[in-house]
Amino acid sequence: MACRVRFAPSPTGYLHIGSARTALFNYLWARHEGGKFFLRIEDTDKERSKKEFLDEIVSSLKWLGMDWDGELVFQSERTAEYRAIADRLMAEGKAYAEGQAVRFRMPKEGKVSFEDLLHGRIEFDLGQHPSLAEDLVIFKSDGSPTYNFAVVCDDAQMGITHVIRGDDHIMNTPKQTPLYEALGYQKPIFCHIPLILGPDRSRMSKRHGATSIREYLEAGFLPEAIINYLSLLGWSPGNNQELIGKEELIQKFDLKRVLTTGAVFSSEKLEWMNGQYVRKLTIPVLTDLLLPYLEKRGYGTAVISREWLERLVMLFQERIFRLAQFPDLAQFFFDEEIEYSEEAVSEFLKDPRLQNAFVKYAALLESLEVFDTKTIEEKSRSLMKDLGLTGKEFIHPSRVALTGRTVSPGFFDTVSLLGKKKAVRRLQKAAKVFG
């Protein structure tokens, strides 16, 4: 029988990176097995559930490329079903009303155990675990079902075959298995996957930094990179391969190879991986992705032309790790006025010969009919020769004069893309200011 799995977030917050990983393992397993992947919204907590969070979770999953099967299932719309099941339990004497609430009679002694796909048999001695032996509230006084009850009802009715969820649910499982038995439902295969940890090895949370998928989107991570990185947290294909696309992940993913140890999230490695994916993009696609970041920065009108922008993007493709870095890295191509960094000035603009060089260079660039990289390099190099300056003696100071910085893409490409007007003006200004 084909497997049926589900991701069941509650809309009480944005999609957490750890939840996204849980969703991913469910998704990959379903697609690998040719089964079904469902999305169920656990919104039984009326106070904390919010529409904006629901929208956020749904759009984040779509952005990551995890398409689900069928319609969304909302627990808030299934109260009647839960009620009927609770009534049945009460009619059978397996549950009882306590005021407006309903409690399920939990077994009081012996052991509750279940088989976990990764951990093997997990056993609980009821005598040693007082909170487990307490009768479980399945309906709250406010008329809504509790989490552990709704989950069992839904998983059974949706025909879920594999419950793949975080390790933090291990202690919920012994509360749920007696319910399956009392209801006569077949138990799914449980698979508790390790949590994603912060640097201090506690469960990753806000205090460790960005945790929501939305934040990663805004920082300029690509969904492909996030999927790839997340898939390697607690799983590996076993052949040292690190860069794996979604289709290949689906093909290779094996639930049984998932590890049981928590994994510390490394934003450094994610950035590296994102850089790998940025480098694979075609220039038009990367340009399209970068555009929103430029506009957000107010550089939309500073884009000379699509062709010019694509040439610029080409220069930066190997220097970008996150899309959001682009406006900073390429700032001097967009701003009219540049600021000179102090270190750059003190390191490269001290030579008195520079004033003359800048004046000459400005005149040279001004005179060029063709302003492409090749022409600029040829003419520039012969000017250096005339001036008696080496490449380094000329290029480093000129870079500072033109960009205000010590770091830029290749110098002659930079001059070309800056354009004659900006280049000449900046050189003249530098000649004055630092002469």
Next chain:
RNA sequence: GGCCCCAUCGUCUAGUGGCCUAGGACACUACCCUCUCACGGUAGGGACACGGGUUCGACUCCCGUUGGGGCUACCA
């Protein structure tokens, strides 16, 4: 506190009794490339938590210790 889970380089991991003087990746260091940065390339440092067993032989199996984490709601 009780219960449960976990334990290979700083981090992610390979490893299912001999192939391991433990492999790869990120990060780090050095060098090469070079107009800077980045990319790329080469090299280097860096781990089987500890103690008992089992076995001809343990990173691999068992037990204990230590350490870390999770759960202990009419939240999910």
